[in-house]
Amino acid sequence: MTTQRFRAVGGSDGEALARVARGETVALGEVYDRHAEALTRFAIRLVGARDAEDVVQATFVRAAVIARSYDDRAPTARTWLFGIAVRIAQERRRAFARLTNAIRRLGETHQRAVVEVEVSRSDLQQALQELSPEKRAVLVLAEVEGFTCEEIARMLEVPIGTVWTRLHHARKAMRAYFEGDS
Incomplete structure (x- = not known):
């Protein structure tokens, strides 16, 4: 996957996420442009190609919601974003397991x-x-x-x-x- 960059990417991830926390959605695009490709490769390994894009999208949505929690002393948001992706993948697996078990219980x-x-x-x-x-x-x-x-x-x-x-x-x-x- 190649990420096409349409936004000017300048400043640190911490600065961009601080702007996201203030409601500047364009700044989330900057973080996306920096990290989406690596995050997608990681998500493919984590959940498979079919679900990777969903995990990446959910990761950036969650990042926007919790942007205030980002520690801007970190040199990059990569570790933080990968952690979010892992939690989302785990949540999706648990939700799938709950649904599978619920369907099995229907027969009981x-x-x-x-x-x-x-x-x-x-x-x-x-x-x-x-x-x-x-x-x-x-x-x-x-x-x-x-x-x-x-x-x-x-x-x-x-x-x-x-x-x-x-x-x-x-x-x-x-x-x-x-x-x-x-």
């Missing part, structure tokens, strides 16, 4: 025994994509993020009955997908 509530299957990331993504965006959001919020139906109803500004219905239908669809009834 069912009357008949469910054949254990090893759910691959692509199978899971495909199953989720078959849900409507509304059902997918409710399922992920409940089963992956651990929110209650009441909290989801407040977040989405819908009646709690709507959340229960969407969650029921999403679980049913996921069960059918993984039991081969799709």
Whole structure:
């Protein structure tokens, strides 16, 4: 990957991140131009090519949010950014594991025994994509993020009955997908 530089890159990472903390989003672009290529190579090794760009983007979003925490005495933000990327990759792995376990638990509530299957990331993504965006959001919020139906109803500004219905239908669809009834 080659990074094309469109912004003038001057000053230190500490100065740029201090500007980001003050709300100057252009400064984040300067930090991106300096570190995106190395961070992308690292992310590819960490999570694979398919997810690397997501990790890099999430890293820079998080860096913008927590820019005030950067220790500007460090000569470069590289170590700080790589640390953020590692934490994001770990969070993504944990979220995927929670979702995989949640899907497996769906079968436990069912009357008949469910054949254990090893759910691959692509199978899971495909199953989720078959849900409507509304059902997918409710399922992920409940089963992956651990929110209650009441909290989801407040977040989405819908009646709690709507959340229960969407969650029921999403679980049913996921069960059918993984039991081969799709």
